[in-house]
Amino acid sequence: MIRKLYILMTGFVLVMIHGCGEEDYPVPPASTVPKFTVAIDNNEFAPAQATFANVSIIPDRAGAVVYSWSFGDGTSSTEKDPVHLYKRPGAYDVNLVIVTSNSNEIIESEMRLVIKDPNATGIPIYFTDGSEVLTALINEQAPLPSSTGIKSLSDGYGIAVDTAHDKLYIAENGTNKILVANIDGTGLAEFRTGIGTTNAVAIDYANNMLYWDTDTGIRRTKLDNDNVTAYEDFVTGQAIDPTGMSVDPVNKRLYWNTYDGGVWRKNVDGTSQEEFIPGAGGGGVLVVGDRLYYDTYNLVSETADMMTVDLGRTTTPLAIVSAMPNIVYGIAYDGSEDKVYWNDRGNDRIMRANADGTSPEPWYTGVTSRGLAIGKIK
Amino acid sequence: MNTKLYRSLTFLFLLIVVVSCGDDDSTPPQATSGFTADKTTVKIGDEITFTNTSANATAFKWSFGDGTTSKDISPTKSYAAGGTYTVSLLSTGAGGSTISSSEITVLPDPELYYVDVDASLIAKFGITTPGDVTDFLDVSGMAGPGLAYDPEHQKVYFGDFEVTGEGKIWSVNLDGTDLKVIVDGLYDPYQISLDVENGKIYWAQDWDGDELGHIGRANLDGTDQEYVVTGDGWFYALAVDTKHDKIYYIDEDTEELYRANLDGSDATSILSDVSGYGIQVDTGNDKIYFENAETLYRANLDGSNVEPINDGGGRIYGIVVDNAEGRLYWSNRDTGEIFQANLDGTHKSVLKTGLGSPRGIFLKK
Numbered sequence: 001m002i003r004k005l006y007i008l009m010t011g012f013v014l015v016m017i018h019g020c021g022e023e024d025y026p027v028p029p030a031s032t033v034p035k036f037t038v039a040i041d042n043n044e045f046a047p048a049q050a051t052f053a054n055v056s057i058i059p060d061r062a063g064a065v066v067y068s069w070s071f072g073d074g075t076s077s078t079e080k081d082p083v084h085l086y087k088r089p090g091a092y093d094v095n096l097v098i099v100t101s102n103s104n105e106i107i108e109s110e111m112r113l114v115i116k117d118p119n120a121t122g123i124p125i126y127f128t129d130g131s132e133v134l135t136a137l138i139n140e141q142a143p144l145p146s147s148t149g150i151k152s153l154s155d156g157y158g159i160a161v162d163t164a165h166d167k168l169y170i171a172e173n174g175t176n177k178i179l180v181a182n183i184d185g186t187g188l189a190e191f192r193t194g195i196g197t198t199n200a201v202a203i204d205y206a207n208n209m210l211y212w213d214t215d216t217g218i219r220r221t222k223l224d225n226d227n228v229t230a231y232e233d234f235v236t237g238q239a240i241d242p243t244g245m246s247v248d249p250v251n252k253r254l255y256w257n258t259y260d261g262g263v264w265r266k267n268v269d270g271t272s273q274e275e276f277i278p279g280a281g282g283g284g285v286l287v288v289g290d291r292l293y294y295d296t297y298n299l300v301s302e303t304a305d306m307m308t309v310d311l312g313r314t315t316t317p318l319a320i321v322s323a324m325p326n327i328v329y330g331i332a333y334d335g336s337e338d339k340v341y342w343n344d345r346g347n348d349r350i351m352r353a354n355a356d357g358t359s360p361e362p363w364y365t366g367v368t369s370r371g372l373a374i375g376k377i378k
Numbered sequence: 379m380n381t382k383l384y385r386s387l388t389f390l391f392l393l394i395v396v397v398s399c400g401d402d403d404s405t406p407p408q409a410t411s412g413f414t415a416d417k418t419t420v421k422i423g424d425e426i427t428f429t430n431t432s433a434n435a436t437a438f439k440w441s442f443g444d445g446t447t448s449k450d451i452s453p454t455k456s457y458a459a460g461g462t463y464t465v466s467l468l469s470t471g472a473g474g475s476t477i478s479s480s481e482i483t484v485l486p487d488p489e490l491y492y493v494d495v496d497a498s499l500i501a502k503f504g505i506t507t508p509g510d511v512t513d514f515l516d517v518s519g520m521a522g523p524g525l526a527y528d529p530e531h532q533k534v535y536f537g538d539f540e541v542t543g544e545g546k547i548w549s550v551n552l553d554g555t556d557l558k559v560i561v562d563g564l565y566d567p568y569q570i571s572l573d574v575e576n577g578k579i580y581w582a583q584d585w586d587g588d589e590l591g592h593i594g595r596a597n598l599d600g601t602d603q604e605y606v607v608t609g610d611g612w613f614y615a616l617a618v619d620t621k622h623d624k625i626y627y628i629d630e631d632t633e634e635l636y637r638a639n640l641d642g643s644d645a646t647s648i649l650s651d652v653s654g655y656g657i658q659v660d661t662g663n664d665k666i667y668f669e670n671a672e673t674l675y676r677a678n679l680d681g682s683n684v685e686p687i688n689d690g691g692g693r694i695y696g697i698v699v700d701n702a703e704g705r706l707y708w709s710n711r712d713t714g715e716i717f718q719a720n721l722d723g724t725h726k727s728v729l730k731t732g733l734g735s736p737r738g739i740f741l742k743k
Binding site for chain 1: 439440441442443444445446447458459461463464466468474475476477479507510
């Protein structure tokens with residue numbers, strides 16, 4: 001009986017394999033893939049000419065194809081590789097549509113282009129989406145983020161702007177590196193390598209020092225030291241992963257947040273390490289004057305609140321915004337308008353509020369931002 | 379027990395064989411793709427409604443030929459620029475996919491040309507995109523208020539009153555080639571009007587050295603120049619009624635608006651106390667439009683039924699009547715604006731502001 005069962009099962013498997021054989025393709029058919037690249041002249045300032053290169057994959061079976069392009073400014077083209085002049089600054093969604101004659105496909109590929117305003121002035125703000133550093137100006141206009149040209153980051157998190165030397169520091173979580181670049185995005189280089197799993201960087205201008213976090217502590221190095229492996233341990237043995245850091249230049253203290261622990265602080269001379277706000281940790285922290293800004297992550301609700309408190313802790317911490325779906329990796333301050341900016345990553349937006357915590361509002365929606373830093377007016 | 383298991387397995391086996399190959403047994407019908415459009419020739423911004431007539435299809439994707447798509451069953455669509463667009467519909471059902479295509483023609487944006495005497499420039503813009511101004515011709519040293527267009531020969535005519543007593547009329551092709559003087563030695567020429575059917579260009583002319591104003595005309599190449607009207611006053615405003623073969627003009631000395639035959643004969647005053655820089659004839663509705671003391675008016679061809687069209691505020695040199703669309707355009711020299719409105723002056727809006735001194739205008743469709 002077992003033998004009969006075995007034969008039956010074998011037959012069953014054979015039928016399964018062969019029964020529908022005529023439907024199986026020996027090789028999956030090649031797909032049509034719409035793709036394009038673009039080169040924009042005039043440093044991407046309006047008026048700018050965009051030269052598109054259509055690098056779509058068109059297999060033989062697709063037959064004849066028809067291309068149509070929407071340039072996002074109300075104009076279109078049916079050329080294969082069009083050239084288009086953008087007269088005005090703005091964000092333009094370019095769409096390439098392919099219609100194939102034999103394989104019966106209508107498929108498309110979209111890309112957002114930003115043509116910058118050569119006359120725009122404001123406070124530059126920088127942020128990372130993990131793979132790219134973007135920049136925009138804080139001014140009366142709607143935010144118009146564009147790439148700094150720093151791309152292909154490996155899980156880039158925290159960023160810091162060295163306004164004294166016009167440098168940008170980027171914590172690379174994926175490769176245990178800190179990268180440095182000029183403020184205009186040029187000259188990207190490794191600043192430190194093999195420095196631990198970091199997700200934030202902070203500058204102590206008075207001592208010309210850069211701090212970064214690891215899984216268990218905080219390290220620091222001189223900004224003018226070119227040795228890519230040089231650092232010293234500043235904090236060690238932290239039970240909960242340290243995250244964002246900020247230097248209080250008046251009281252010469254470093255503050256740091258820990259993932260779901262508390263907010264800690266330590267004098268930059270290495271003395272007096274203490275948990276400043278116990279059990280209230282998150283991703284980011286920032287000291288502005290005598291105020292501290294930080295987020296707290298609630299493990300039960302899995303949401304974060306954006307908080308502020310005075311450094312003397314004479315008042316109850318104020319929740320600026322509650323129940324954000326993700327912890328805050330970037331907090332920055334714009335002194336020109338006395339406003340605090342932070343990343344509401346889970347809602348794909350950058351928020352801001354008055355420095356006293358009032359009037360929180362979305363500033364820009366459309367980026368899953370991690371690091372955040374604000375530079376000098378231009 | 380074993381027999382029962384055996385039977386059960388056999389049944390399962392047969393069931394799987396039947397079910398697994400079920401798709402082979404009845405081929406689903408091939409999807410067909412088809413659609414109609416409620417209009418196939420449209421203007422910019424007109425909404426087209428497509429009606430899907432596909433069969434045996436459950437999923438749809440449209441390519442509108444301008445880089446946009448839709449997954450609606452029967453979408454609506456408008457286009458932002460003139461041209462011919464191939465609309466394709468991909469209809470997919472259990473029996474596969476099929477594409478059908480059809481063409482939509484979007485008429486080009488009519489372009490409004492104007493001469494700005496302060497900027498010494500003839501420029502143009504599409505009436506749906508007035509922000510995008512393109513220079514047509516630098517008229518430095520040859521600027522003037524008169525501007526007219528011959529669509530049949532794609533030629534632009536403009537007056538030149540830069541040097542008093544050496545006024546000229548120039549012609550230039552629409553592509554910018556063949557710029558030349560066709561009439562020379564005029565006292566300051568003002569409004570220009572064309573009678574293409576009869577091959578003539580007409581112009582109004584300021585007082586000359588003999589203190590005489592004229593309505594002049596010539597062939598379109600400038601030959602056979604003659605004066606058809608001569609008066610003690612000066613003449614700024616002039617229009618040809620090509621339907622009834624009449625000319626309309628204002629004699630600024632007598633402040634009369636005259637109608638006359640093309641050769642100037644049988645001149646009759648149809649309105650008194652009129653002083654202005656522009657006249658245009660609406661041959662479709664048998665109306666004249668004219669400026670009088672910085673207000674635009676409309677009247678019947680015999681001067682009756684005078685109605686104000688705008689609320690005044692500047693000298694009007696350029697008037698365009700677009701019969702087909704029922705639209706009226708005019709320039710205001712003093713406010714530096716170009717307006718559009720319905721033919722009765724309703725739905726007035728500013729198309730363009732901030733110009734130096736806009737004078738003559740024409741619409742190129």
